[in-house]
Amino acid sequence: MPVGKKIEGLMERSSWIRKMFEEGGRLRAEHGAENVFDFSLGNPNLEPPAEFHKVLNELIAEPYPGRHGYMSNAGYLETRQAIADYLTEEQGVPVHADNIVMTSGAGGALNVIFKAILDAGDEVLVPRPYFVEYGSYVDNHGGVLRLVDTNPDFSLDLDGISAAITPKTRAVILNSPNNPTGRIYPEGTVRELGRLLERKGAETGRIIFLIADEPYRKIVYGDTAVPSLMAAYKNTILATSYSKDLSLSGERIGFVAAGSGIRDIQKLMGGLVLANRILGFVNAPALMQRAVARLQGVHVDLTFYKENRDLLLGALRGSGFTVPEPDGAFYLFPKSPIEDDVAFAQELQERLVLVVPGTGFGGPGHFRIAYCVSRQTVEGAIPIFEEIGHKYFG
Ligand SMILES: Cc1ncc(COP(=O)(O)O)c(C=O)c1O
Numbered sequence: 001m002p003v004g005k006k007i008e009g010l011m012e013r014s015s016w017i018r019k020m021f022e023e024g025g026r027l028r029a030e031h032g033a034e035n036v037f038d039f040s041l042g043n044p045n046l047e048p049p050a051e052f053h054k055v056l057n058e059l060i061a062e063p064y065p066g067r068h069g070y071m072s073n074a075g076y077l078e079t080r081q082a083i084a085d086y087l088t089e090e091q092g093v094p095v096h097a098d099n100i101v102m103t104s105g106a107g108g109a110l111n112v113i114f115k116a117i118l119d120a121g122d123e124v125l126v127p128r129p130y131f132v133e134y135g136s137y138v139d140n141h142g143g144v145l146r147l148v149d150t151n152p153d154f155s156l157d158l159d160g161i162s163a164a165i166t167p168k169t170r171a172v173i174l175n176s177p178n179n180p181t182g183r184i185y186p187e188g189t190v191r192e193l194g195r196l197l198e199r200k201g202a203e204t205g206r207i208i209f210l211i212a213d214e215p216y217r218k219i220v221y222g223d224t225a226v227p228s229l230m231a232a233y234k235n236t237i238l239a240t241s242y243s244k245d246l247s248l249s250g251e252r253i254g255f256v257a258a259g260s261g262i263r264d265i266q267k268l269m270g271g272l273v274l275a276n277r278i279l280g281f282v283n284a285p286a287l288m289q290r291a292v293a294r295l296q297g298v299h300v301d302l303t304f305y306k307e308n309r310d311l312l313l314g315a316l317r318g319s320g321f322t323v324p325e326p327d328g329a330f331y332l333f334p335k336s337p338i339e340d341d342v343a344f345a346q347e348l349q350e351r352l353v354l355v356v357p358g359t360g361f362g363g364p365g366h367f368r369i370a371y372c373v374s375r376q377t378v379e380g381a382i383p384i385f386e387e388i389g390h391k392y393f394g
Contacts, residue, residue: 016360037381039369044247073277075102079293086296091228102284104252109239114141116271122170129363171209177216180368182326187227194233218245218299220328234261245299253288308371315382320393330372337392
């Protein structure tokens with residue numbers, strides 16, 4: 001056996017998202033790319049904004065010695081300072097450059113956090129449905145992911161979170177706007193969660209961190225703003241990236257920012273920086289750090305995603321599907337017309353429409369549509385959704 005037993009097990013249970021994406025490759029080869037409507041992967045189809053290309057050209061024209069060499073494992077101070085200034089405004093609390101570590105995307109950020117804060121057997125709570133990679137990220141560092149139910153409308157069940165907290169609880173992950181539901185947790189709820197974690201932390205005698213996983217923070221529609229978790233709870237650690245809002249998912253650039261009110265913050269930062277190094281990331285990609293320093297607040301054109309969202313939402317609801325209102329991100333999470341969401345995704349796949357069964361997110365009975373796709377894909381799939389809606393809802 002060329003692989004270890006643990007990874008073998010993980011490979012067998014490998015993510016539904018990837019499974020559907022790979023299935024898409026096979027179907028495209030068989031039926032032609034234009035006949036396959038692939039909503040399986042959250043890979044932004046928009047190009048990065050023009051500002052990104054401009055900054056990249058400027059950076060290439062500005063050579064200086066050492067630009068390709070090792071740097072502080074936390075990342076360039078210039079970049080961390082630009083981010084700290086931006087976050088101080090965005091989060092409504094002071095954020096310091098010393099409390100930021102540049103990482104290889106949000107996935108890298110989460111792994112760095114778990115490496116730094118977890119002891120073997122520590123528990124991390126997450127409301128479900130959830131981004132399924134959390135399970136592997138927590139397990140990578142000896143922790144155990146515990147799923148907590150949400151309410152039927154996917155709002156947080158604070159009593160459920162409270163009941164799930166044990167002396168082993170080290171962190172709670174909150175992903176807002178949420179993948180896969182598109183939900184944003186309102187300010188009142190996150191403040192109440194902050195108070196709950198403060199109280200429970202005092203009871204259990206250890207800090208319970210709130211990990212804000214926010215790669216979709218800038219992808220919001222309408223007037224809804226994403227409330228600041230840092231302002232709601234002092235033991236918040238933010239993990240994010242430019243993968244989605246600048247369409248830089250392949251460039252692997254993101255960061256961790258820790259709340260300045262965390263006790264022994266210098267020790268935490270030392271742990272995060274060391275984790276970045278010994279996980280083998282060493283530091284985040286240098287050129288991208290330089291680029292994002294000059295692109296604070298810039299994001300892709302959200303009108304394209306909003307139009308995709310509205311077209312699909314209108315067609316699905318119009319043909320009988322129940323679809324919770326998504327406030328942000330680029331996902332819809334409709335209810336499956338039959339209980340078995342895997343069988344329903346299979347039925348769609350037979351019609352060359354690829355979605356991910358909710359089971360893949362710990363949210364059975366639903367399916368996820370990633371609408372960060374071309375307009376042709378949206379328009380091509382709509383008649384198929386309508387026909388299937390007709391079949392089930394009349
Ligand atoms: C909720 C969530 N967190 C983290 C990530 C990882 O993002 P990145 O590509 O920046 O590592 C994703 C990617 O899809 C995501 O949906």
